[in-house]
Amino acid sequence: MSVANDATHNKVFISFQNNEEARPIIESILEDNPGAVVSEMPAMIKIDVPYLLVVRRSTIEEKIGRNFDLQSMHINLISLAGNIEESEDEFILAWGPSGHSA
């Protein structure tokens, strides 16, 4: 059986608890990823983007008005899918060869 290889079948996602701490992170992701689609379920939010999703520290810091350590998003993170490329400024999820952190 061949596997569909279109945008629907190449989505990365990230999911957070639906709470005050996560809200600026979620808002920043929506701002930085124009193709993002949000699904709300009780107590959680899931954000899907075809191929690549970026979480940008500078966007979050603008919203909260103070420094933000990207790794602290672990506290409200629920789950994710995609190859990870992580620096102090960006957290990227991606499928495809460019997404591999080689």
Add this chain to the structure above:
Amino acid sequence: MAQPKLSLKEKYQLMTRGLDWETTYQPMDKVFPYDKYEGIKIKNWDKWEDPFRLTMEAYWKYQAEKERKLYAILDSFSQNNGQLNLSDARYMTAIKLWLQGITPLEYYAHRGFAHVGRQFRGAGARVACQMQALDELRHAQTQMHAFSHYNKHFGGFHQANHLRDRAWYLSIPKSFFEDAMGAGPFEFVTSISFAFEYVLTNLLFMPFVSGAAYNGDIATTTFGFSAQSDESRHMTLGIEVVKFVLEQHEDNVPIMQRYIDKWFWRGYRLLALVGTMMDYMLPRKVMSWAEAWGIYWEENGFALFNDLSRYGIRMPKYHEVATKEKMHITHQAWSVFYTACPATGFHTWLPQPYEMDWLSDKYGETFDRFYRPRFELFGQMEKAGNRFFTNRLPLVCQTCQVPDFFTEVDNPMKQSVRHYQWKGMKFNFCSDGCKDIFVNEPEKFCQAYIPPQQIYQGNAGGARTLPEYAAWLRCPMGSEAGDYYSSDDYQNWLKWHGGKDTTPSTAAA
């Protein structure tokens, strides 16, 4: 002058590299005796890329914060008698099943990762496994702690360890993990971190836990999401191991493919329990099993395998069977639980009219044609004062240990059974997927401790019948087992709510 700040990658490399050394008193192969026999060839462990570059310092900091939040919420839930705000006490069956079936797996995972964390000769992989071993122990503890509150108010919570050793349905998760822990370190990590955590646990920790929130169970919501945030690290370890191994040597590809095929199927069979929790044990519904399978496997899982195809990895064998079965397995599993509940540590019931409508809506023709008539017949028998219970032990698959309630994918009226002879003995299976797994490793699976067989051999306190077995299980009807509407849980629930049955009349809140 201040040193320039290290990047995350540099920081993490400094932490994990150089922790180990080439041994001189003993050869490396004797110090690490298990990481070669599976046939996986590693040319250079330094190519290991750490997925989450979390230092130990940051790890402790964030884990401590997660714990503080969790325990604050658990305390508040307990002080405010949060159990009274559940949608309905039927919901507790899902949580009993969690404590009895899933929490022990967290502890198994702790042991498994502590073990393989010692066996890999690459320090980066060892550190990742060590963190995961700590996480898994935390999950087992937080779950037991959260459920201890329910133990004060409901049956079914006070003897989970006893049940783990004796209950037939718990041999399904137990055998899954014991199989993984009895394998080599690469198979273990592929089975648990990749096939189970990356590919499948989102189905448990996302839609089901969201459902817990919808049904007023703040305790489970909190530990569930707290655990899943660790899982996202574990999942990433899983995919990293797979990619690393595939890149190291082309000879590794067929071995990894076999592991992926095996553990996708074993994990999928185990998840039949989770699907049943979602479709039948949540009084208020969030998402059906079929919908969740569509999102988390058919969309997200396909994306993962599209990505892995460049290493020569194809979709797991029999994934199309799993997708066809999504319309059936939860109704079939619930039928088993409904009819066998006198010999379990939880209660079951017939779906309420609003739930039958929801199931029709989500499963359409499949439900109305094959399962609605079944539940209606059960309902007629209940009305006639003859609530139906099975009085025989079932055929249990030699590989997955699930009672064989599965039907042929193209004929939902016909039982699916497969057979195989090995060393003059016959073995029976629920599916081609499970039969293939046995055929690859008959020496291992011929030893399976299959509950009905052990009962018939006299190894369950001498019990031969289901009532005798239930007594050995220490699960009396009413307080622990049997139909929900004749249970102590239901009577207490009515008492706490002024005699009012809070069963929702619609699936929505």
Add this chain to the structure above:
Amino acid sequence: MGMVTIGDYDFPCADRVENYGGDINIYCCWEHHLLVPAPAAYRLSPEMTLRLFIEQMFIPDHNHHPDMSHLDLGRLRWTHDSQPWDPDLDKTLTENGVTHMSYLSFYQPGLDGVKGSGV
């Protein structure tokens, strides 16, 4: 493909027939009648006749089923380990070739459960 192991690996089957004190374990299923939702396991003497097993053990387990009154032992189509099978009801399990862990099933044409749903 054989199992890959770190050393000698040879353990007995957990369910070998010697563990059953002269009895055998068999499974039996009435096709298209999934009210009992999985095939049932029975520990039996291999010297029992198939008729005795069906009449004294299997039928009472399914007595509640509305189709039971239409069951006609003379019209059943049998399978043994999923292969077509033509047993003699009055012979013993052994004489009929039934062995430890055999899977028996039967189907009576026309009986397809409640509303033809296979239940």
